[in-house]
Amino acid sequence: MIDQKKNNILSDINFTIEKQKLRNNKLFGxxxxxxxxxxxxxxxxxxxxVISSNMSINLISHKIFHLSSVLLETFFLLLSSLSCGFIVIGMNKKDIKMIYSYLxxxxxxxxxxxxxxxxxxxxxxxxxxxPNxxxxxxxxxxxxxTHGIHIFFGLILTLSIIYQITKLGLTDSVCTRILCFSMFWHFLDIIWICVFTFVYLNGVL
Incomplete structure (x- = not known):
């Protein structure tokens, strides 16, 4: 009886280790x-x-960029990064309603x-x-x-996670997908900050 309990405990530990390895492999990928x-x-x-180093092109970019509109875009994306952080908090709390809301x-x-x-x-x-x-x-x-295409795929991932939670619940694989989505979305926010600073601000100033 004692040996059986030990075997069960060891089996549970090995299963947990394997799940953690699988999650780590996905995150590494x-x-x-x-x-x-x-x-x-x-x-x-x-x-x-290289291309925008020409002064006349900088003059053109000054005329075509509308900073107020881009600032609003940036506000929306940074706010979405905050809400994405709350998705992970909801996942850690196992609060499906919170996850749904912030997704x-x-x-x-x-x-x-x-x-x-x-x-x-x-x-x-x-x-x-x-472009021509x-x-x-x-x-x-x-x-x-290119950044916009990444955002589009991020939106598809959001809908996919909502569907998976509805069908499967908050399983380990779904939690891993949430973590991957969160990392991907924050990465897009960082890229956009670079675009905003390097392209729009530099173009206007």
């Missing part, structure tokens, strides 16, 4: 992905820096950001500032658009 993303964005920033808030804020970004692109194209007009606009659309 995400870190590798984020590092590769950093390289992509670093290349895009470098190309933008929805994060989705809505991210959607508002993406909507404003698409609207900005539309207005630029309407004023003949399309000049190399500056090509790299601008590529850099900001």
């Amino acid at each position: 995400l870190w590798i992905y984020l590092m590769s993303d950093c390289i992509i964005f670093a290349v895009l920033f470098a190309v933008y820096a 929805i808030i994060t989705f809505l804020l991210g959607f508002a950001f993406l909507f404003m970004e698409i609207n900005e692109f539309y207005e630029l194209i309407e004023h003949d500032f399309s 007009q000049h190399a500056f606009f090509s790299i601008f659309f590529t850099l900001v658009g």
Whole structure:
């Protein structure tokens, strides 16, 4: 009887260790992905820096960028980062209602950001500032658009997590997905701060 209890305890410990290893492997894989993303964005920033070094192009960027609109975009995205942090807090508390609430808030804020970004692109194209007009606009659309595509996939991940919690509950695999999503979303916030500072502020100033 005692041996059976020991075996059960050892089995539970081994199972817990295996689950932790699996989570760590997934998080490590995400870190590798984020590092590769950093390289992509670093290349895009470098190309933008080279092209925008021309003074006449800086003058153009001063005219096309509307800082008030971009500030609102930034506010929405930073606020979504805060709500994303509360998702992880809700996960640690095993509070599904809290997780649902902040997932929805994060989705809505991210959607508002993406909507404003698409609207900005539309207005630029309407004023003949399309990617085929000049190399500056090509790299601008590529850099900001690449970030926007990442936001779009982040929104899909948000809906996916909501669906998984509804169907599976707050399982270990779902918790791992929440952690991965949180890291991914905060990474996008950091990239956007770089875009805002390097592209928009630098362009206006």
